[in-house]
Amino acid sequence: MSRVHITDTILRDAHQSLIATRLRTEDMLPICPELDKVGYWSLEVWGGATFDSCLRFLKEDPWQRLTRLREALPNTRLQMLLRGQNLVGYRHYPDDVVQAFVQRAAAGGIDVFRIFDALNDLRNLRVAIEAVKAAGKHAQGAICYTVSPVHNIAAFVAQAKELEAMGCDSLAIKDMAGLLTPFATAELVSALVDSVSLPLHLHTHSTAGLASMCHLKAIECGCRHIDTAISSFAGGSSHEPTESMVAALKDTPFDTGLDLELLQMIGFYFRDVRGKYAQFESDYTGVDTRVQLNQVPGGMISNLANQLRDQGALTAMNEVLAEIPRVRQDLGYPPLVTPTSQIVGTQAVLNVLTGERYKNITNEVKLYLEGRYGQPPGSINGSVRQLAIGNTPVIEGRPADLLPEEMERFKREISDLAQSEEDVLTYAMFPEIGRTFLQERAAGTLQPEPLNPPPEQGQKGG
Amino acid sequence: MSRVHITDTILRDAHQSLIATRLRTEDMLPICPELDKVGYWSLEVWGGATFDSCLRFLKEDPWQRLTRLREALPNTRLQMLLRGQNLVGYRHYPDDVVQAFVQRAAAGGIDVFRIFDALNDLRNLRVAIEAVKAAGKHAQGAICYTVSPVHNIAAFVAQAKELEAMGCDSLAIKDMAGLLTPFATAELVSALVDSVSLPLHLHTHSTAGLASMCHLKAIECGCRHIDTAISSFAGGSSHEPTESMVAALKDTPFDTGLDLELLQMIGFYFRDVRGKYAQFESDYTGVDTRVQLNQVPGGMISNLANQLRDQGALTAMNEVLAEIPRVRQDLGYPPLVTPTSQIVGTQAVLNVLTGERYKNITNEVKLYLEGRYGQPPGSINGSVRQLAIGNTPVIEGRPADLLPEEMERFKREISDLAQSEEDVLTYAMFPEIGRTFLQERAAGTLQPEPLNPPPEQGQKGG
């Protein structure tokens, strides 16, 4: 069977990458009947930053979004992105929270859980994988792809084998920054296909304009699952267009079997939708190959630019870009993805703006150096660690092993504001904005952030 | 030698594809020192629609643009696109005009002439190729790629062999519509590499989002020259980003050897420049795979939309899109490129708007059916021909064989307004706008069309 299967990210990563995760459920539902007809292997619809964005900006209940999408997409596997022990938040949660979250997500309609850890510390995936399997769902173990002196094919293959041994149903290469090149992809995919019997999924971003070539090489080397986005939300820091990959493989042994005309119709729908969100577009939506030289993901660069602009220090950008690889080296070369991208980025900004490296050290860097995010891929700069945490002992075990159960406490704290275990989890993920959301819901005062009227002529088109 | 060589289209096809050929010489010259350092195999800088646009809109002397680019790019091959016997105009010129034009372009600084004929009637390339060789320059014979029942690998290979026999220095596949798929490219390139010893250049457009995959397959099959555009003028109906292809091939046997940082700097320059031309941007600059289904090039669709809008008949668009393949079949499946795209498109509009096919027939279709553009690839619909030209005999020979010399007449007609043979050729190409240009130049009243001030926030980014 050579057929290639498509996961479309239009309802999650595509709008997370291009319009700051702002796509509203009301703009998803009208096209769901068509999306459901396509025959995707899966639709990525939940997790990542969508949970946060629903509560913070859209004033939507993320659990209700899931319920509505599940109803609207009865024939399509629904997929979510889960940050391992971080779930959809930014810290390590204890196992009881992980188990409850996975259980409710599965009950709510998620079929496929893509699970990753920012450090590729697979111990941080174990409980989530087990919970997914216990719920009878598909557990996909993801390896964060990055480039560093300590990342190589052998290490990725070892991780893949471990994920297989941990009971994963499939394996994903998660190239969140768009670092893969076509020939690097061929080498990695060939090695994984040779060593692991799980189906392999390729998730890469178009940031540097290399993704379609990476897909093609991956497919030729035996990968049968790729992630794409409907064309009107494709390109730039999103993914390659679904329609293009379908057209590229048509009438070949790799034919996806998907109907290009149906996909084009869906593309036109989202072309119109995108216009509503013009205020969240980046200034530049084209290809940017800088990531190939400095390994700093596009999304991280725009976050840093905002951070620096707020402090009136935008001119320090080049210094910060040069500092990031140094901080990353000091921290043992973590892949740059939530939350490590924020940890490394913020420290790099401090190192530049204070005029002295590690004069100020963030709390997150201290926790990181104590081992509270897990085991870094490479070795830590000892003098930076000494400076940051002195002789505080470093955790060698799985960080969550030290965390006491929290669900009961969360239930008590949020009390009557929670009408369900899902509500408790909402509060657990985001104590402040979660509580505010539940309060406003109870008071009937939920108010989504306003959308600007569309610009008068010509909107961004992707 | 596996090294891949790049032709950058930034100064010709990229802006012709994205901003209606409006890029001004004043926006080219400041970056020429950097472009000249890159080490491109060539820069495409002239020909195609630029000649027309210079005279019609920019009120620039196209010959002077060439002179200034030649001075500013002393170390880089300059390339132009020549429409065979049509030169840079829309009709067949007699041989003396072709010879004079090529001679002056060569003297003005063109090193590489890419020469094509819209029907792939290679007799329409002969005189231009001979003139290029006589001037000691590089003659590149181009085959227009298209898909039809009469176009196949064997036919393209036969044309390639013929171009080799005609003395071409290299061969180009010209996929103006972005119809190539990666596997079709592999098949075609392999066949050409096997049959012809000339270097092969691939020119394809990103319209449907398949171009980078096509480049990759072409390279793997032995093609060593690809056409790209600096990223800020890449994508959509333009070409793949230069930076992306350079990054994709870096540290492989196909490494281009080009400096990615230098290219990125050039990309940032053109990002700013593009903002000045926002008024010429299409509403949608993303990927559009419709061409893969209906074979109608993106540029042709937008021209038709304008044509229909002017006549208050935009709602007829789908009917026109359905009629185009029928007209194309009636005319023997010409590739759709200037001028055949206009000939087919205008007739299709008439067939729809008059409510009766071929009730009105354009003069160009009549000339086409008389054989005055050359030999169509397939056979003509006899009843359409009968309707159009009755029993008028069809020319079997090379159309230009019937054309009397014209240079002396042009010289007489334009008289003192021409200060050089270049001026005479300007008038020869475009009798009306050429004369107006020369008159205004003499009167000192040349006035380029105005540019709107840039939109207040966020400009299109490609």
Ligand SMILES: [Co+2]
């Ligand atoms: Co992603």
Ligand SMILES: [Co+2]
């Ligand atoms: Co072109």
